[in-house]
Amino acid sequence: MSDATPDELLFTVENGVATITINRPDKRNSFHDDMVRQWVAWLEECKTRDDVKVIVFTGTETSFSAGGDTSRFKGKSEQTPLQAKAGMVENTQSLARKVAEIDKPVIAAINGMAVGGGLDVALMCDVRLMASSARVAETYAKMGLIPGVGGAWFLPRIIGTAAALDMFWTSRWVAADEALSLGLVNRVFPDDTFRAEVKAYAEQIAEAAPLSVRFIKRMVYQGLNADLHSHLDTLSSHIALVRTSADHKEAVAAFKEKRKPSFTGN
Structure with a gap:
C-alpha cells in the first residue's frame, strides 16, 4: 500500500488516454518511494482496463521530473550494500519493470526539465514528446552516483553508445532541438500548445485498433x-x-x- 499523498501523483482517464502526472512543483516534481509504489499500482490497473488504450507520463508546471527526492536520501548512505540494493529493486526499479510489462503505448510528455532519474523515467517510455523550452540531463557523475533506474540500459539503445556516454560523463544540459536531432525525443512542440499537441497525439493512437x-x-x-x-x-x-x-x-x-x-x- 502506498503512503503517497493523493495530490502528489495525479491519475486521470479521458478518451482512452490515462495520464499520470507528477504534482510536486515545489520539489521540481521529484518523486519518492511511496509515489513509485502508487505509480506502479496505477500502471497495473491500466494493464487490464479496457477504457485505457494509451498511457502518458508528465509533470506539472515547468518540470517533468528532477528524479529521486534528495531530501529523502537521508540515511540511505548509511545502508549496507544489500539494503541499498533491495531498496532499489523493490521501489524505484519496480517502475521500469512494470512499464516493460505493459503492451499498451506509454508516452513521456516532457513538459519541462528532466534530470537524472526523471529523464530515466522518460527513457523507459515508448515515445517521448518534448516542449520547446524543456531541457534534459543525466547528472549522476556530477553527484557521485550511477543511473539506477535503467538509464544506462535505455539511453545507449535510443541515441547510441558514444552519445549516451557523452551525456553521462559531462552531465551537460541537452535542449529540445538537440534532443530531437539525437533521436532522444520523437517530436518537439511549442510550449503554448504542448499539452494540446500531446493530447491530440495520444488520442490519435488511442483511436487505432x-x-x-x-x-x-x-x-x-x-x-x-x-x-x-x-x-x-x-x-x-x-x-x-x-x-x-x-x-x-x-x-x-x-x-x-x-x-x-x-x-x-x-
Whole structure:
C-alpha cells in the first residue's frame, strides 16, 4: 500500500488516454518511494482496463521530473550494500519493470526539465514528446552516483553508445532541438500548445485498433532480441489472431463504407 499523498501523483482517464502526472512543483516534481509504489499500482490497473488504450507520463508546471527526492536520501548512505540494493529493486526499479510489462503505448510528455532519474523515467517510455523550452540531463557523475533506474540500459539503445556516454560523463544540459536531432525525443512542440499537441497525439493512437497497436509494440520489442526466422514465426501467429479479430472486420467494413471505424479491442 502506498503512503503517497493523493495530490502528489495525479491519475486521470479521458478518451482512452490515462495520464499520470507528477504534482510536486515545489520539489521540481521529484518523486519518492511511496509515489513509485502508487505509480506502479496505477500502471497495473491500466494493464487490464479496457477504457485505457494509451498511457502518458508528465509533470506539472515547468518540470517533468528532477528524479529521486534528495531530501529523502537521508540515511540511505548509511545502508549496507544489500539494503541499498533491495531498496532499489523493490521501489524505484519496480517502475521500469512494470512499464516493460505493459503492451499498451506509454508516452513521456516532457513538459519541462528532466534530470537524472526523471529523464530515466522518460527513457523507459515508448515515445517521448518534448516542449520547446524543456531541457534534459543525466547528472549522476556530477553527484557521485550511477543511473539506477535503467538509464544506462535505455539511453545507449535510443541515441547510441558514444552519445549516451557523452551525456553521462559531462552531465551537460541537452535542449529540445538537440534532443530531437539525437533521436532522444520523437517530436518537439511549442510550449503554448504542448499539452494540446500531446493530447491530440495520444488520442490519435488511442483511436487505432487496440490489438494491432499492442501486437505491433510487442513484435518491435521482441524483434530486437530475436533472429529474423524466430521473429517471422512469432509474427505469423499474431497475424492469425488479428486477421480473425472483430477489429479487423470492422476496419475493412469502415473502409468500404467510407466511415470512421469503431474498435472494441476484440
